[in-house]
Amino acid sequence: MTYKSSKNYSINLAKDESESFTLSLFLNILIKKVIKEPTSLVPYTEEMSSEISDLLSDVTIE
Numbered sequence: 001m002t003y004k005s006s007k008n009y010s011i012n013l014a015k016d017e018s019e020s021f022t023l024s025l026f027l028n029i030l031i032k033k034v035i036k037e038p039t040s041l042v043p044y045t046e047e048m049s050s051e052i053s054d055l056l057s058d059v060t061i062e
Helices: 021-036 046-056
Strands: 001-004 010-011
Touching: none
Parallel strands: none
Antiparallel strands: 001 010
């Protein structure tokens, strides 16, 4: 699936059989938003990473 913009860029999504349907829908929503509002992107910072690590430090995944 390819999304194209009038600003000479495109985003290609490879359809992988192991990709979950829910993840695929979520990514499609994000891509559509980025294409409509490219300035809405915010760089992922070290501070964000640290905050998330702190929040997840006590989480156990089974």
